[in-house]
Amino acid sequence: MKKLTDAVLLVGKSADCPDVEYVSGFRAVDQVVFLQAGWKQYLVVPELELGRARRETESSAFRDHYPDEKWEVEVFSPKTLGLGKQHRARLSEWAFKLLQKADVTKGVTVLPQFPYGIAHRLENMRIKITAAKEELFPERAVKTADEIAKIRQSQQAAVIAMRTAIAAIADSEIDRDGFLRADGKPQTSERIRRVIEKVLIEHDCFCRDIIVAGGVQGADPHEMGEGPLRAHEAIVMDIFPQHLKHGYWGDLSRTVVRGRAGSNLRRMYSAVRAAQTAALGSIRAGVKSATVHQRAVAEFKRRKFRTGAENGRPFGFIHSTGHGVGLAIHEAPSVGLAEGRLKSGNVITVEPGLYYPDIGGIRIEDTVVVTPQGWRYLVPCEKRLEV
Amino acid sequence: MKKLTDAVLLVGKSADCPDVEYVSGFRAVDQVVFLQAGWKQYLVVPELELGRARRETESSAFRDHYPDEKWEVEVFSPKTLGLGKQHRARLSEWAFKLLQKADVTKGVTVLPQFPYGIAHRLENMRIKITAAKEELFPERAVKTADEIAKIRQSQQAAVIAMRTAIAAIADSEIDRDGFLRADGKPQTSERIRRVIEKVLIEHDCFCRDIIVAGGVQGADPHEMGEGPLRAHEAIVMDIFPQHLKHGYWGDLSRTVVRGRAGSNLRRMYSAVRAAQTAALGSIRAGVKSATVHQRAVAEFKRRKFRTGAENGRPFGFIHSTGHGVGLAIHEAPSVGLAEGRLKSGNVITVEPGLYYPDIGGIRIEDTVVVTPQGWRYLVPCEKRLEV
Numbered sequence: 115m116k117k118l119t120d121a122v123l124l125v126g127k128s129a130d131c132p133d134v135e136y137v138s139g140f141r142a143v144d145q146v147v148f149l150q151a152g153w154k155q156y157l158v159v160p161e162l163e164l165g166r167a168r169r170e171t172e173s174s175a176f177r178d179h180y181p182d183e184k185w186e187v188e189v190f191s192p193k194t195l196g197l198g199k200q201h202r203a204r205l206s207e208w209a210f211k212l213l214q215k216a217d218v219t220k221g222v223t224v225l226p227q228f229p230y231g232i233a234h235r236l237e238n239m240r241i242k243i244t245a246a247k248e249e250l251f252p253e254r255a256v257k258t259a260d261e262i263a264k265i266r267q268s269q270q271a272a273v274i275a276m277r278t279a280i281a282a283i284a285d286s287e288i289d290r291d292g293f294l295r296a297d298g299k300p301q302t303s304e305r306i307r308r309v310i311e312k313v314l315i316e317h318d319c320f321c322r323d324i325i326v327a328g329g330v331q332g333a334d335p336h337e338m339g340e341g342p343l344r345a346h347e348a349i350v351m352d353i354f355p356q357h358l359k360h361g362y363w364g365d366l367s368r369t370v371v372r373g374r375a376g377s378n379l380r381r382m383y384s385a386v387r388a389a390q391t392a393a394l395g396s397i398r399a400g401v402k403s404a405t406v407h408q409r410a411v412a413e414f415k416r417r418k419f420r421t422g423a424e425n426g427r428p429f430g431f432i433h434s435t436g437h438g439v440g441l442a443i444h445e446a447p448s449v450g451l452a453e454g455r456l457k458s459g460n461v462i463t464v465e466p467g468l469y470y471p472d473i474g475g476i477r478i479e480d481t482v483v484v485t486p487q488g489w490r491y492l493v494p495c496e497k498r499l500e501v
Numbered sequence: 502m503k504k505l506t507d508a509v510l511l512v513g514k515s516a517d518c519p520d521v522e523y524v525s526g527f528r529a530v531d532q533v534v535f536l537q538a539g540w541k542q543y544l545v546v547p548e549l550e551l552g553r554a555r556r557e558t559e560s561s562a563f564r565d566h567y568p569d570e571k572w573e574v575e576v577f578s579p580k581t582l583g584l585g586k587q588h589r590a591r592l593s594e595w596a597f598k599l600l601q602k603a604d605v606t607k608g609v610t611v612l613p614q615f616p617y618g619i620a621h622r623l624e625n626m627r628i629k630i631t632a633a634k635e636e637l638f639p640e641r642a643v644k645t646a647d648e649i650a651k652i653r654q655s656q657q658a659a660v661i662a663m664r665t666a667i668a669a670i671a672d673s674e675i676d677r678d679g680f681l682r683a684d685g686k687p688q689t690s691e692r693i694r695r696v697i698e699k700v701l702i703e704h705d706c707f708c709r710d711i712i713v714a715g716g717v718q719g720a721d722p723h724e725m726g727e728g729p730l731r732a733h734e735a736i737v738m739d740i741f742p743q744h745l746k747h748g749y750w751g752d753l754s755r756t757v758v759r760g761r762a763g764s765n766l767r768r769m770y771s772a773v774r775a776a777q778t779a780a781l782g783s784i785r786a787g788v789k790s791a792t793v794h795q796r797a798v799a800e801f802k803r804r805k806f807r808t809g810a811e812n813g814r815p816f817g818f819i820h821s822t823g824h825g826v827g828l829a830i831h832e833a834p835s836v837g838l839a840e841g842r843l844k845s846g847n848v849i850t851v852e853p854g855l856y857y858p859d860i861g862g863i864r865i866e867d868t869v870v871v872t873p874q875g876w877r878y879l880v881p882c883e884k885r886l887e888v
Contacts (some may be wrong), residue, residue: 127552226618
């Protein structure tokens, strides 16, 4: 947000517009309309949600950045906003009536993903709509203590789930064909994924699309993985749970080998660990995030690991070093080539990796908090290749 | 879609724009751009998704409605679309380039929730944007055999989870204060929810915000429920799982009492069962959906159950009788007061309920397929109040 005097209009629910929850404090299961003008916030929620909305908007992570200001928050339902019955089901009417109520007549700033249908209706009523070119609330990248505690809960669930998954792999037997077996059945990506899901649920978390990718499957960082797992191959696991109560995410990756890793895998693993250590070593408030990324890149170069593409297939270190984590699994700041400096209170992943189509993938990922002098783990978790 | 000759542009991922998956067949984890012009479909996906997108777009539920047409489907990545490196990260550039490629120069129809930022960019390039007033693909309400099979998988998971949850409640002991206990600990909404979640995961499904609401909590149909459960009170359970692999939903509610239900609860339960039976009895292709709803309403009236509001709190039968289920948990057709007639192949819930703030709630919900002569359960599940 450039100036707090700009009127900002949001429409959405928590799942697709985390800014609503960030600024208002309200966890929106259904779509709501939110307006901020100066130090006033307005929220329109479905009739049945009025009570919860009044409670939850008593504080918000965004407003915590401005504790000395006199915030005013007003919560409406379509009915208390004064909408007639025929208009109560239309979000565009909620928005228009709310702008009238708040005496915002000139224009509003919206997110690029703001619904076109509502923007169009407001434009017809001579309200100027401006799509933001940057984040509306850059404060969101700087986490409050309460936000860090929430992210830690999800990260803690990820760590416990990862340990359980690694133990399940370590306890698997190796059959004569080199496949893993447990309880008399093949050990598979799907079974390990279920082990992880159950631990997450015990901790009120859930993660869609957990990655458990063995062997060459792991060479594609987006591949979820499927089928029987083998010994002596890398198994990449990436767990990014969202807490079901408060909506903050965690993010953790480890790579393990059941049995003995060959020299290629061992060299790759050492390089990824070293790259992570180098990247972490450069983190502190004020450092360019590109510097953190370049540290990882340099470490791979020094060890002669090539990055490129062959037959349209990328190989090497083919993604950025990290990203912010909060009410979205990917949010500011990005830790890659883009401009920008880290700030104290940023929560970021540090996740260098190496991917070679004929060998597989290695990724090690931790989520850390940036501090004035350095960084700290949200929740530490062991790093070991062979299990 | 009014005419197949109108060009339709979609932007989004499966989670927020199920139409993308419905028309193209592609399960979009990240945002994609889709264009349909006549019998041609175009899809732009991230580079790493090209292979999967080509496989998954070989068929789509939408195209199955037009099996005799010569469909052409082209899949691009930003790179194969010919976008320069500086434009490959911008969805608005994907959309603009795709329209050029497809020679769609005049205008496109979009959904009301189409992102304003992209619409604005296209309007600047003199492309006329029209927000659809109705569903773009009304075919979606009429399920193919393959879609029904997928919804049945999710419904089956819901039924097994419901039986497990009811068994856990039935097996709970009643302590001297009337609270439920199991394994030496209080039986709670949270514990039952976890039982349900674990069964769903065993069936590759997940459900957020499962309702397990005991006593007066159940009087609010949106209340998830929390804390210790009591004997002799109604416990409303609503399970609506989404399949993690294909994305189709199921929906099932039951209400049980551990121990003895008082006469109020028994009368309410009988009325809700009778209302559901009456509503179901009216279902067949060609019937107005409002008729189905009115059958439930009439049954409650006949039995003198009042609907209204007191101190701003609604009571009685305070929601519609049902809704369509498919790639969204709530989709067309709605089974309430709105206009429209049921069609063979509609998959709808039938879920009358009664809610009284000083007693609690009763809801019974099944998901059924509309047939030419009537209807059938997707998966049947027992109905019994006392357990």
